[in-house]
Amino acid sequence: MKILCALPLWSLTGLLLTVLAMLDAGCASSPKPDWNERIGNYTFDDAVRELGQPISSTKLKDGTNVAEWLLKFGQMPFGYGTARYGPGGGVSQGVTYVPPTQSQFLRLTFGSDGKLQRWNKYER
Secondary structure (H helix, E strand, O other), X not given: OHHHHHHHHHHHHHHHHHHHHHXXXXXXXXXXXXXXHHOXXXXXXXXXXXXXXXXXXXXXXXXXXXXXXXXXXXXXXXXXXXXXXXXXXXXXXXXEEOOOOOOXXXXXXXXXXXXXXXXXXXXX
């Protein structure tokens, strides 16, 4: 009888945790920046404060600074399978799923005055 009484408590606890996790995930989004609006008044220092250190940065002869940030890692392939072994031998079967492996990058170009001149997002 103790097992039957504990079962509803575990299921209610699981349901409560699921609902709390769903509510918490709904509040985590933030608005995406409007990069066109930032042209002319956004600096490299502002970008480092907001996005962290760039993965690459190049200073050109004319004073222009081109920097790139990794926004999203590409997905890795994964697989699953099953095997069975018996008196007659073994059999196995597996499936591999390969999702798109594109990573997303943001390239910001700052003029010699340190202000944002142009931007673009690309996948590689």
